[in-house]
Structure formats: structure tokens, C-alpha cells
Amino acid sequence: MSETTFDGKFGDYGGQYVPEALMPAIEELNDAYQRYVLENEDGFMDEFRRRLRDFGGRPTPTQHAERLSERYGCEVYLKREDLLHGGAHKLNNALGQVLLAKYMGKERIVAETGAGQHGTATAMAAAHLDMPCEVYMGERDINRQRPNVFRMRLNGSEVNPVTVGRGTLKEAISETMRDWATNVENTHYVIGSVVGPHPFPAMVRDFQSVISEEARAQMREKTDGLPDAVLACAGGGSNTMGAFAEFVDDEGVGLYAVEAGGSSLDVDEEAGVAPNSASLSTGSEGVLHGARTKLLQDGDGQIMESHSVSSGLDYAGVGPELAHLVDEGRVTAVNVDDDAALTAFHRLSQLEGVIPALETAHAFAYLEEHADELGETVLVNVSGRGDKDLESVIEETSKRDIDIAPDMDAFAGGF
Amino acid sequence: MGNPALDAAFEGGAAFVPYLAAGDPDFDSSVEYVEALERGGADVIELGLPFSEPIAEGPTIQNAVVRSLEGGMTPDRFFEFVEALDVDVPLVCMTYYNLIYRYGAEEGPRPFVEKAAEVGLSGFVVPDLPAEEADPLREACDEFGLDLVFIVAPTTTGDRLDRIMDRVSGYVYVQARLGVTGAQDDVSGQTASSLDRLSEYDVPKAVGFGIKTGDHAERIVAGGADGIIVGSALVDIVAEGHENGDDVGAVASRLEEKARELKQGAERGFAQRAPEAERT
Numbered sequence: 001m002s003e004t005t006f007d008g009k010f011g012d013y014g015g016q017y018v019p020e021a022l023m024p025a026i027e028e029l030n031d032a033y034q035r036y037v038l039e040n041e042d043g044f045m046d047e048f049r050r051r052l053r054d055f056g057g058r059p060t061p062t063q064h065a066e067r068l069s070e071r072y073g074c075e076v077y078l079k080r081e082d083l084l085h086g087g088a089h090k091l092n093n094a095l096g097q098v099l100l101a102k103y104m105g106k107e108r109i110v111a112e113t114g115a116g117q118h119g120t121a122t123a124m125a126a127a128h129l130d131m132p133c134e135v136y137m138g139e140r141d142i143n144r145q146r147p148n149v150f151r152m153r154l155n156g157s158e159v160n161p162v163t164v165g166r167g168t169l170k171e172a173i174s175e176t177m178r179d180w181a182t183n184v185e186n187t188h189y190v191i192g193s194v195v196g197p198h199p200f201p202a203m204v205r206d207f208q209s210v211i212s213e214e215a216r217a218q219m220r221e222k223t224d225g226l227p228d229a230v231l232a233c234a235g236g237g238s239n240t241m242g243a244f245a246e247f248v249d250d251e252g253v254g255l256y257a258v259e260a261g262g263s264s265l266d267v268d269e270e271a272g273v274a275p276n277s278a279s280l281s282t283g284s285e286g287v288l289h290g291a292r293t294k295l296l297q298d299g300d301g302q303i304m305e306s307h308s309v310s311s312g313l314d315y316a317g318v319g320p321e322l323a324h325l326v327d328e329g330r331v332t333a334v335n336v337d338d339d340a341a342l343t344a345f346h347r348l349s350q351l352e353g354v355i356p357a358l359e360t361a362h363a364f365a366y367l368e369e370h371a372d373e374l375g376e377t378v379l380v381n382v383s384g385r386g387d388k389d390l391e392s393v394i395e396e397t398s399k400r401d402i403d404i405a406p407d408m409d410a411f412a413g414g415f
Numbered sequence: 416m417g418n419p420a421l422d423a424a425f426e427g428g429a430a431f432v433p434y435l436a437a438g439d440p441d442f443d444s445s446v447e448y449v450e451a452l453e454r455g456g457a458d459v460i461e462l463g464l465p466f467s468e469p470i471a472e473g474p475t476i477q478n479a480v481v482r483s484l485e486g487g488m489t490p491d492r493f494f495e496f497v498e499a500l501d502v503d504v505p506l507v508c509m510t511y512y513n514l515i516y517r518y519g520a521e522e523g524p525r526p527f528v529e530k531a532a533e534v535g536l537s538g539f540v541v542p543d544l545p546a547e548e549a550d551p552l553r554e555a556c557d558e559f560g561l562d563l564v565f566i567v568a569p570t571t572t573g574d575r576l577d578r579i580m581d582r583v584s585g586y587v588y589v590q591a592r593l594g595v596t597g598a599q600d601d602v603s604g605q606t607a608s609s610l611d612r613l614s615e616y617d618v619p620k621a622v623g624f625g626i627k628t629g630d631h632a633e634r635i636v637a638g639g640a641d642g643i644i645v646g647s648a649l650v651d652i653v654a655e656g657h658e659n660g661d662d663v664g665a666v667a668s669r670l671e672e673k674a675r676e677l678k679q680g681a682e683r684g685f686a687q688r689a690p691e692a693e694r695t
């Protein structure tokens with residue numbers, strides 16, 4: 001387990017930079033986190049694990065990927081979080097937080113979502129646990145992720161479009177914080193990644209670390225050892241931290257956080273736009289959404305609009321613990337561009353019969369480019385499935401020349 | 416600790432503290448607008464330095480921030496803005512911590528505070544900087560003789576109140592209700608209990624969040640506030656003028672008129688207070 005700090009600092013990163021109105025709620029949450037999550041008061045963690053198993057479908061398998069292994073000349077294993085209920089790792093955290101809100105006596109849930117995957121997971125958990133839920137989502141992301149918007153509504157959640165700025169995750173987080181500041185007395189904000197003020201980064205990591213806890217045991221069982229490398233895509237970094245947490249002390253295991261390189265790593269300072277979401281690789285230290293961390297920002301400290309073909313990675317910040325582990329040299333931050341991710345999406349679909357989320361595809365694109373440097377056994381965290389991305393994939397594939405993709409013209413003509 | 420200019424502004428009656436986003440909708444008009452507030456009776460002016468993620472603001476001020484940023488506002492332009500103003504009342508910079516933290520070559524808040532002192536600002540309000548994270552900024556403010564105003568929310572009680580009151584100077588910003596900034600149609604009932612909790616602390620208490628009319632101002636000051644802070648109701652006037660393409664002078668006189676209404680409301684409220692409740 002990686003270090004748990006009680007002051008909410010990971011080196012210089014982390015902290016609690018929020019409006020005063022929220023501070024008492026954050027203290028209350030921190031207290032609940034210590035008691036229920038860390039000390040299992042009232043059997044909270046037992047109930048959480050039972051519900052993850054029975055409602056969520058845990059444990060998810062760790063699967064040997066035969067054709068990828070053949071292709072790369074190493075043993076590739078897939079941690080199949082795409083098989084979790086809802087189709088992504090996001091349920092681990094959402095279920096944990098909604099249950100915690102119940103234990104705390106809160107009456108209402110708010111959440112933000114980028115890809116819609118966290119919103120979907122939260123809507124499911126809220127329906128499962130009978131809590132009213134409202135989800136804020138950028139207008140642009142609503143258009144990119146319509147199936148998830150409908151899933152949230154089916155589960156009885158309200159989806160509130162956010163129109164300010166570029167209408168992506170960054171704006172949705174700000175808007176959810178505003179709702180929380182207004183309704184803080186009865187509302188819990190289920191933040192979607194290892195970001196935000198303490199205790200969120202530590203707490204979300206703890207809920208997600210079930211991924212590496214299972215994967216570590218499953219790898220031992222299947223290979224008698226540990227992987228040489230673990231790969232996970234990094235947006236805010238929750239599946240990354242979840243996949244890494246139990247391996248952090250295993251020094252022989254290389255940990256790779258794969259960011260969205262977008263269309264380029266260069267930045268248009270004048271326009272305030274980074275055509276990527278690679279805050280670990282190219283960002284600088286600053287304060288956003290409650291924490292000090294690595295950010296995409298201009299020379300004045302204004303936050304940049306980020307970009308990625310996958311909306312779940314499209315965020316200008318990253319979790320403070322992940323930023324710290326990268327600075328310490330324990331985690332290697334790398335990135336791949338939109339084209340490589342899209343190609344990897346098609347490759348995995350064809351070679352393994354697994355249609356990954358576009359977010360996840362970034363990790364496979366890195367494997368394609370660097371398999372020979374990663375060692376003999378590589379574990380890739382399949383953070384989610386790609387059903388939600390099909391509309392984006394059709395659109396983005398049609399713009400490009402990806403030789404392994406199905407014939408898009410035939411597809412456009414209908415079948 | 417602190418700055419004599421702000422202390423003076425809260426002496427002899429209830430202070431009127433208006434807010435505008437600097438550079439909204441453009442540098443030159445905004446200079447006129449801020450100067451109009453002084454003519455209307457401002458005792459202190461809070462000048463917003465726009466940040467791209469203003470999480471404590473409602474739609475009115477969010478939109479002002481967008482206009483100002485699109486008009487080219489930056490921290491350096493902001494300091495030029497302060498220098499361009501012809502006003503005598505103390506000016507407080509309201510911004511988010513990342514802009515303060517990132518300014519200058521050296522890490523941390525010191526270069527920003529040094530520059531602020533140089534252009535004649537009197538203090539800061541930083542809505543995303545709670546007392547727990549404020550020591551580096553507090554130290555820099557002490558070094559350069561500036562005030563650091565903290566916000567007290569309706570939810571703030573007990574230890575947190577003490578922690579804030581240990582670090583505050585200039586005035587304390589009493590948030591009248593939960594939520595984000597924005598003009599309201601009535602005065603929140605939470606204000607009285609907030610003022611009550613603060614009565615034992617010897618620092619001026621300025622109430623803000625939602626104040627819109629002279630009548631609101633009157634009631635809040637009559638209820639014990641040492642000052643009123645008004646943002647969205649003034650920003651609304653700027654926004655309307657901008658949308659209608661009104662003449663800058665016309666918008667400025669509307670602002671001056673609104674400022675006068677609010678100041679006079681505060682004065683009426685002060686006159687109603689029992690003599691023993693007055694600050695000496």
C-alpha cells in the first residue's frame with residue numbers, strides 16, 4: 001500500500017484548497033473516511049466488499065492475452081475492469097462513496113462526469129442504495145457520450161448540462177463544487193477520480209486499490225510471481241492509482257501511467273489551449289479544484305483547455321499522489337497520441353475480442369510502441385469497455401487512415 | 416499585522432465595499448466603472464483578478480470573469496489597472512490562489528504580494544484558500560504590510576472560527592448564506608446568527624453574498640454588520656450595459672447611482688443602531 005498521510009499531503013502535493021463553506025464538510029468527510037474506511041467502523045468495509053461482489057461482479061478476472069503475447073514476445077495479462085458492472089473501474093469508487101454518504105446520513109448525491117462513465121457508475125450506485133442523484137456533465141461531453149447520458153437517466157439520475165468554457169470535465173467539476181457549496185449540509189459530492197481536496201485522493205485510491213489487490217494475487221497464482229510492468233491510462237488517475245497501489249512497495253514492478261498526448265504535446269499559450277491532456281508529462285505545479293498538483297496552465301497560472309480523443313482523459317489536472325510518485329521516480333509518466341490510441345482500440349478489438357474504452361486504448365498504444373522495454377510479464381489494466389465510445393470511434397476513424405480499422409465507407413452506407 | 420488604510424475605512428460608520436471584476440468588459444471602461452463606485456460612496460473596493468476556474472462564483476461573476484479574460488486581463492495587466500485608477504479608497508484584490516502562487520520567478524506567494532504592495536493594493540481575499548493553507552500568504556502579507564481577509568461561512572463554527580480569526584486582518588468577510596455569489600431578492604436569515612457568533616472577535620465584520628438593494632444594506636447594517644460587500648448586483652449593471660451596447664459614461668453613472676443607493680442604505684442602517692452597538 002502506498003503511503004497514507006493524514007494531513008492530505010503527498011510531498012508538496014495535495015492539501016485542501018476550497019471555499020470556506022466547504023471546509024466543515026471536508027472535515028466531516030475526513031472523519032468518516034478515517035472511521036469507516038480505515039477502521040471499518042460499523043462493518044462499513046465488509047458491506048462495501050459484499051456489495052462490490054454481489055452487485056458489482058467482483059473479483060474481475062486477470063486474463064492471459066494470447067495473441068498480444070505472441071505479437072509482443074512477452075506475456076501480456078489483462079486486468080478486466082471492463083467486466084465490472086457498468087463497464088468500468090469507476091463503480092469501485094462510486095459504490096464506496098455513495099455507501100459512505102449513506103453511513104454519514106447524507107440525503108443527496110451530486111457528481112461530475114467526463115466520459116459519463118463515472119456518472120453512470122454513480123447513478124447505478126445511487127439507484128442501488130436509494131439515494132437521489134444529480135450529475136453535472138459538460139455539453140460537449142454530453143454530445144460525445146450519449147449512451148451514458150441515457151444510462152444515467154434510466155437509473156433515475158438527473159443530468160445537468162454545463163455550458164461554460166469548453167463544456168468538458170474541468171467545467172463540470174467546478175459546477176459540481178458550486179452545487180456542493182450551496183447544498184453542503186445534506187449533500188455528498190462523489191468526486192470521480194483521485195483528485196480534489198483531501199481526503200478524496202486518498203479515499204478514492206483506497207476504494208480503487210481493490211484492482212491491484214486482486215491483480216497481485218491473481219498474477220501470483222497464474223505466474224508464480226509479479227509482473228515486470230503494470231500499465232494503466234491516466235486521466236485524473238483513479239484506475240492508475242487503483243492498479244498501482246498494491247505494487248508500489250514491489251520495487252521490481254515498473255509502473256507506467258499512460259497519458260493522453262492528444263494531437264500534439266505543444267501548447268498554444270496565446271489561445272490557452274493544450275492539444276493534449278498530459279499534465280504529468282508536460283504540466284507544472286499549481287492549485288486547482290482543491291489540491292496542489294500538476295496542471296496544464298499558462299505562464300500566468302490560468303488553466304488551459306485540454307484535449308483528448310477520449311473524454312475520460314480530457315482534464316487539465318491529475319491526482320496529487322500520482323504527481324508525487326512521478327516526481328519520486330516510482331511511477332513513469334508516458335503518453336501516446338490520439339492516432340495511436342485509436343489504432344490500439346481497433347487492434348485490441350480484433351486481436352483479443354475485447355473492445356476497450358478509448359481511455360484504456362492509450363495503455364495498449366504504449367504497449368505497442370514499447371513492449372520490448374517493459375520486461376517479460378506485463379499487466380495492462382483494462383479500465384473500461386468501449387461501448388460508450390462507438391459513436392466517437394466511427395467519427396474519428398473516418399477522419400483518419402487506420403489500415404486495421406473496418407471499412408468505414410461500407411459502414412456509413414448501412415448494412 | 417495589517418494595513419492602516421483598511422482600519423480607517425471601517426471607522427466612523429458602516430463601510431460600503433463594492434466588487435467589480437477588473438477589466439470587465441475591457442480595461443478602459445472598467446477603469447471608469449471602478450472610479451464611479453468611489454464617487455457613489457465606496458469606502459473600500461474589491462477588485463477581482465479573473466481566474467479561469469472561479470469555483471466560488473455564481474453565473475453573474477463567472478460571466479464577468481470570462482469577459483475580462485477575453486479582454487486580455489492577466490496578473491500584470493491587473494497591476495497596471497490598479498496603477499491606472501484615480502481613486503483614494505483602499506483596494507483589495509480578490510482572486511484565486513493559483514494566480515498568486517504562480518506569479519514571478521520565485522516559488523510561492525511572495526512575488527505577487529510584493530508587486531501588490533508596490534502598486535498600492537491594501538489586501539487580499541482568496542476564496543479558495545482556507546486558513547489551513549494560508550500561512551505562506553499570511554507571512555508575505557505581514558512582510559509587506561498588507562491585509563488578508565478571510566471568509567466566514569454559515570457552516571464555520573468552533574475551532575475553524577478560531578483558526579480563521581487568528582489569521583485574519585483588515586476585515587472578515589461574513590458570507591450571508593451558503594452557495595456561490597449572486598444577487599438575491601431577500602436578505603438571508605443566516606446573517607444574524609453569523610454576526611452573533613463573531614461578536615467576540617475584534618475585527619470589522621463585512622457581510623456579503625446576495626445583497627442587492629439599499630433596503631438590504633440598511634437591514635444588514637441595522638442588524639450589526641460593520642460593512643456590506645456587494646458584487647453581483649453591480650456586475651449585473653456592467654453586463655447589461657455591455658449587452659445593450661450602452662455608452663460607457665451612461666453605465667458608469669448607473670453604477671454611481673446604485674453605489675449611492677447602497678451606501679445610503681448602509682448609513683440609514685447605522686443610524687438605527689443603538690449607540691452602545693456602534694463601533695467606537
Ligand SMILES: Cc1ncc(COP(=O)(O)O)c(C=O)c1O
Nearest residue numbers: 117235236237238239312383384
Ligand atoms: C474507462 C475509463 N478509463 C479511464 C478513465 C480516466 O479516469 P481515471 O484516470 O481517473 O481512471 C475514465 C474516465 O472516465 C474511464 O471511463
